[in-house]
Structure formats: structure tokens, C-alpha cells
Amino acid sequence: MSTTTPTTTSTAGSKAVSTTASVPLTAKTRAAAPSAATTQTNWQSVRDEVLRRIHTREWKPGDQIPKEVELAEELGCARATVNRALRELAAEGFLDRRRKAGTRVATHPVRRAKLDIPVIRLEIEGRGQKYAYGLLYSERRTPPPEICTNLGVTPDNDMLHITSLHLADGKPYMFEERWVSVAATPQIADADLSKISANEWLVLHAPYTKGDISFSAVLASDTEARILRTHKDAPLFLIERTTWEGENGITSARLLFAPGYRMHSAI
Amino acid sequence: MSTTTPTTTSTAGSKAVSTTASVPLTAKTRAAAPSAATTQTNWQSVRDEVLRRIHTREWKPGDQIPKEVELAEELGCARATVNRALRELAAEGFLDRRRKAGTRVATHPVRRAKLDIPVIRLEIEGRGQKYAYGLLYSERRTPPPEICTNLGVTPDNDMLHITSLHLADGKPYMFEERWVSVAATPQIADADLSKISANEWLVLHAPYTKGDISFSAVLASDTEARILRTHKDAPLFLIERTTWEGENGITSARLLFAPGYRMHSAI
DNA sequence: AGTGTTATTATGTACGTACATATTATATTT
DNA sequence: AAATATAATATGTACGTACATAATAACACT
Structure with a gap:
């Protein structure tokens, strides 16, 4: 982020290149450090956090939520990660997203029941x-x-x-x-x-x-x-x-x- | 935008930098060139192509399909693009994917009917x-x-x-x-x-x-x-x-x- | 042969960059 | 004021790189 960084060249390079074999120290550390199960700064966490805010009514139906870049910065991850989380939530009907208009909490959460139709x-x-x-x-x-x-x-x-x-x-x-x-x-x-x-x-x-x-x-x-x-x-x-x-x-x-x-x- | 890009370096740079304002010439060209509607080398195309092969029984239920890197090479796109397409198809029940074991056509395509339950x-x-x-x-x-x-x-x-x-x-x-x-x-x-x-x-x-x-x-x-x-x-x-x-x-x-x-x- | 250990491998995912696209907002013209 | 062109902007997505993870395959050892 902040772009430029003229000397750094390839994107994620700073993480793995210079420090040879050392454990990555940036965002990844936060992910790896906690002990037990699924504590990561991954897209699932983003999804859960967004869902939490919806359920606690911090974000109410119809509200516009922060844009991807802002969320990414706040939660400490890349925009692509936020994008994936929000995309999933939109597919499930929790969010409505439109280019330029931004992302809003769905007012009529058309719940999509996934009916498995097995043999x-x-x-x-x-x-x-x-x-x-x-x-x-x-x-x-x-x-x-x-x-x-x-x-x-x-x-x-x-x-x-x-x-x-x-x-x-x-x-x-x-x-x-x-x-x-x-x-x-x-x-x-x-x-x-x-x-x-x-x-x-x-x-x-x-x-x-x-x-x-x-x-x-x-x-x-x-x-x-x-x-x-x-x-x-x-x-x-x-x-x-x-x-x-x-x-x-x-x-x-x-x-x-x-x-x-x-x-x-x-x- | 584009900013900086002082020495190119950055990954996809080769596409846009040298040829100044010209239309990108690599993979993108194939996408942009055809006339009408949705002809792109995007993840949707990959999904459609995979679906086609399943429907034509080129890939039969139970068959293992090529790994992501191979498909990416064959179809002329990045692995991430293939990954997204296959991930979607797996979510819809057409494919079974397991790490290391690879991707197979689902033998019992549990069709997931998406039931919209509106107000x-x-x-x-x-x-x-x-x-x-x-x-x-x-x-x-x-x-x-x-x-x-x-x-x-x-x-x-x-x-x-x-x-x-x-x-x-x-x-x-x-x-x-x-x-x-x-x-x-x-x-x-x-x-x-x-x-x-x-x-x-x-x-x-x-x-x-x-x-x-x-x-x-x-x-x-x-x-x-x-x-x-x-x-x-x-x-x-x-x-x-x-x-x-x-x-x-x-x-x-x-x-x-x-x-x-x-x-x-x-x- | 059976068991445990160590590679190997394919998918899973995070990252930053670049650009596309759809809309909205703004400026310009009529 | 209405219509039209232009800029701005948030999401959509492609790419390459890097590393994580799960599961298998290969191997060593008893």
C-alpha cells in the first residue's frame, strides 16, 4: 500500500526476500501467533466480523458499510481478502453491492436455503x-x-x-x-x-x-x-x-x- | 493511476507499460478482441469450459481433471482464475476437490437447489x-x-x-x-x-x-x-x-x- | 509385513498491482 | 432548466508470488 516504494519491486517481496528464512513478520504473524484453532486474519474472519456487526445492528438493514479499502485497512488485510468476504456475504443475501454505489446491508435478506437434493x-x-x-x-x-x-x-x-x-x-x-x-x-x-x-x-x-x-x-x-x-x-x-x-x-x-x-x- | 512503475518490475507490468496507450496485447487481447458480449478469458469462461467438458462427458463422473496449473496453462490464464472457477463449481456440487488428491467430477452431483425464501x-x-x-x-x-x-x-x-x-x-x-x-x-x-x-x-x-x-x-x-x-x-x-x-x-x-x-x- | 517418519504435491489463500466496468457526481453545453 | 459530456469512484477481477495445509506417497526402521 501507499504504493511507490520504488525500490521494493515485486509486491510481497518485503516479506520473504530480504529476511531469508525468518518467519514472515507482517500481517501473517498476527495470524500465526495465536495458539489454537482458526484465529487468522483471513477472509473468514472478515466475513464473521461483518456478520457480527450486522447481527449486533451496528450496521442496520439499508446502511452503507465502509468501502473495501477502508475495511481492509481497519482489519489489517488486503482488499482482495475483504472483497472475497463481502462477495460471499452478498451471494448469501446479507449484503447488496453495486459498483460505485458501495455496499449496503440487505433490507430484505432473501435467505437462500441451500437444498441438497441427493440421490x-x-x-x-x-x-x-x-x-x-x-x-x-x-x-x-x-x-x-x-x-x-x-x-x-x-x-x-x-x-x-x-x-x-x-x-x-x-x-x-x-x-x-x-x-x-x-x-x-x-x-x-x-x-x-x-x-x-x-x-x-x-x-x-x-x-x-x-x-x-x-x-x-x-x-x-x-x-x-x-x-x-x-x-x-x-x-x-x-x-x-x-x-x-x-x-x-x-x-x-x-x-x-x-x-x-x-x-x-x-x- | 498506474503511478510510479519506475522500472516496470511489478508483476503484470509488461502488459501496460511499454506499449504506452495501446491496448494490452497479451492474454487480455484474446478477451477484448471478439466482438459482442461476454467473451473473455475470465473465470466465467473457465467455469463454462469445465462445465462443457463435463456435459459432453469428456470428463465423466469420478474422473480426475487436470490440476489447476495445467488448466491455467492450457486456457491461458492464471491459476487464481482457474481456482476461482473450480471453487465455484465445487460449491455448486459439480466437482469434488481435495488437497493433494486433486479435483474430480462429482459422482453423485448433489444438486444444490437455491431456494430463495423471500418475504x-x-x-x-x-x-x-x-x-x-x-x-x-x-x-x-x-x-x-x-x-x-x-x-x-x-x-x-x-x-x-x-x-x-x-x-x-x-x-x-x-x-x-x-x-x-x-x-x-x-x-x-x-x-x-x-x-x-x-x-x-x-x-x-x-x-x-x-x-x-x-x-x-x-x-x-x-x-x-x-x-x-x-x-x-x-x-x-x-x-x-x-x-x-x-x-x-x-x-x-x-x-x-x-x-x-x-x-x-x-x- | 507392519509401523512410524519424512518428502512431495495439489489445493487453499493472502498479498499488492493493474486495469475494467458500472454508476454516480460534476461540469459543460444547448 | 434540461440534456449531454466528462470526471470521479467503488466494486469486479486478472495476474504473479508466496506460503499454508491437508493428504498422499515414499522411505526407513523394527
Whole structure:
């Protein structure tokens, strides 16, 4: 900082060059000196300090906070470090940043819940339950109109219609009804979908560029109730997913969860 | 700016110094030369190129990808740039990175759906509908046991019990039942909760450090059905939220959405 | 063969400099 | 006063260097 320093040449040189093998003495010392765990003048510290000031209402929603250079100076680190911290906080919705206008505490902190959507098998096994899977039905046929609309394919498209049941500790957990475009992923015709679920097969073999997911509550139909071993009109949690590779619709699925299912997330 | 640069020395100097006012000629040229939009040798390009290779299955799930220095060389940028791109992709679940072990394409791409959880008012207004809000009930009382457990407070805690209804275009949209710890946010006692929803008031005045959210499907009770102007045993989408400031429970809420509600997200 | 120690290595991150870009603020012209 | 050009400024990002850290690989030793 303060620039010029005509003789110093390369930026961080003063730290490591002259003093040969000595421990760096500048900002780094503060970081290394404290004993135990994560006490460093790093970007995480900056993030935490900023968060602290927001939570203590030292900086209130709508307030403009000091500019990067000022914060960097105050906290004893480089602007890049402050930048990284503030960038993360902005991405999480705590801050609003605009060039020239500066950085403000978000007035409507749109909290971004990060929903991990894992493969069902891993979700179940992750809870220490035994996963099982059964293929109920699999057939190649032309899709109904609403699926065509969803995926943006023509009605004569060659598709695979699959229904299957996922079980946790032997109990029905999720009922999956899925349409897969054979044109988009020809190899699935050869896959043994009684061994591996279509869900998991697709994750491994058909990466997508665009996906859409929606969550809602529905009543169990007769069939669905029988399969999930519950009663008609039970409230079911429904996830509908559609994925595309470029413009080509790959698959569209309805995932119906047994009563009592809760999807969790921390913010 | 630029200042000084007496003998060049400083790292990127070669770019700008010698050729005076000319356009930088090295890596930057490739960036600036193409005509239209976002063609740059920046971290976004790196990210896109890596994503492309994943989608084209040039790099398959489980594969180890080149190390940062190699990619940087191949793509003509600094390692820091590659690092940023790969870091983002890892955060989104496309890559698994481990020190020394290198970077691999994620075998189970746990897609992280970013669920924006806005203030209800903004959600409704964002769709161009008219938002309205009615306070149904508000009373200070001691909470029932399950709320105490949720929030980790003692049963004698002074709390505010609030129920309210949010409407879109005059139609019931969401029924909110909420407990707020008055000890944690004393100012709420003075707020006029018939003007501003507790939801929105809390967002503005009670930032939290920890939040928990869960989604499920339930049947409408008699009361709930009446309030949401639907019939008993209708399937309702339920969001349960609890937030803490440090160790202090602030609020716990049940948000019951009218039938037909769908929560959306793109992946 | 098994165990502990020491290199080696790829990612993680901090730093300062340089420049790009989007906005806002100011000056200038009509 | 309104419109337009110009300067100022905060964030955005690229670069190279340096070092930290975690995890593996190689090695020595029993």
C-alpha cells in the first residue's frame, strides 16, 4: 500500500526476500501467533466480523458499510481478502453491492436455503437406514400430452415410462413415476433398471444443463395409496422434476413421498 | 493511476507499460478482441469450459481433471482464475476437490437447489398480484411445550402468539401461526402488527444467526380449512421455520399454504 | 509385513498491482 | 432548466508470488 516504494519491486517481496528464512513478520504473524484453532486474519474472519456487526445492528438493514479499502485497512488485510468476504456475504443475501454505489446491508435478506437434493439411496443410507428399491413397471411408449409439453418434445417421441418404489428399512418411502426420452439418452435402453434406479442411472449417465424442480402437497390416489401402503387421500409431499440437456428434454419425474416425509434445510 | 512503475518490475507490468496507450496485447487481447458480449478469458469462461467438458462427458463422473496449473496453462490464464472457477463449481456440487488428491467430477452431483425464501409480500407482488395481510390474533402468553422444545426456551418465557393471513388478489394465500420470544426481541411489543406482518417485521429488526426450515404436506384441520377458505382434509403445503440469534430462540412459525401452492426452483 | 517418519504435491489463500466496468457526481453545453 | 459530456469512484477481477495445509506417497526402521 501507499504504493511507490520504488525500490521494493515485486509486491510481497518485503516479506520473504530480504529476511531469508525468518518467519514472515507482517500481517501473517498476527495470524500465526495465536495458539489454537482458526484465529487468522483471513477472509473468514472478515466475513464473521461483518456478520457480527450486522447481527449486533451496528450496521442496520439499508446502511452503507465502509468501502473495501477502508475495511481492509481497519482489519489489517488486503482488499482482495475483504472483497472475497463481502462477495460471499452478498451471494448469501446479507449484503447488496453495486459498483460505485458501495455496499449496503440487505433490507430484505432473501435467505437462500441451500437444498441438497441427493440421490434417494444416499439420503436414506445417510440416515443409517437400509435402502431397497423395486422396479414396478417399465415400458416404451409414446408419452401423454402433458409430458410432451413439460419436456418440449413431439408426441411421437420414443420414451421410456418407468414406475418404481424406494424403500427405507423395508417401508415404502418414495414412489417414482418417470418418463425418459430414449432419443436423448439411448443407452438407458440397455440399463438394467431393476438393479439401479432410473434416478441414479440418470445422475451417473445423463448430466443436464438445466433443471426445474417444484414442491407441493397432494392427496394420495387409490393406486398411490396402495403402493405406498397408506390410505387414500393421505397428504403426500410431491417433488416434480424436469431436466434438459440444452434444448432436449431428458426426463420428467414425479416423486411421491410417503406420509410424514419432511424435507429439511438449514439457513 | 498506474503511478510510479519506475522500472516496470511489478508483476503484470509488461502488459501496460511499454506499449504506452495501446491496448494490452497479451492474454487480455484474446478477451477484448471478439466482438459482442461476454467473451473473455475470465473465470466465467473457465467455469463454462469445465462445465462443457463435463456435459459432453469428456470428463465423466469420478474422473480426475487436470490440476489447476495445467488448466491455467492450457486456457491461458492464471491459476487464481482457474481456482476461482473450480471453487465455484465445487460449491455448486459439480466437482469434488481435495488437497493433494486433486479435483474430480462429482459422482453423485448433489444438486444444490437455491431456494430463495423471500418475504411473502415480495413473493406475491413479484408475480404481479395484489398483496394483502390481516392480523387474526395476537396475544402474550406462555408457550406450549413443543414450542419451548423447538426454541430451547423455558416454559415460563414471555412470548407473543400471533396468527395472521396473507392474501394474494384477495384470495387466502398463506396462513401463518407464529411464536415470538419477547425476551429476545423486546421491541416487537411496540410494533403495529396489523400494519406489517410479523414475518416482515422480524426480517427487518431481528436478524438471526441460525435458521431451520422444513417442508412437508399435511391435511387441513377444520379451523385451517375455514381460514384458507377450502375444505377440511385438503392437502396443504407446510413450511416450518425456527430461527435463533446465537443460543436464543427468536421465533418459530408454521406457514400453511392454500391448496395448489407450488414452491419452485431452478437447478 | 507392519509401523512410524519424512518428502512431495495439489489445493487453499493472502498479498499488492493493474486495469475494467458500472454508476454516480460534476461540469459543460444547448 | 434540461440534456449531454466528462470526471470521479467503488466494486469486479486478472495476474504473479508466496506460503499454508491437508493428504498422499515414499522411505526407513523394527
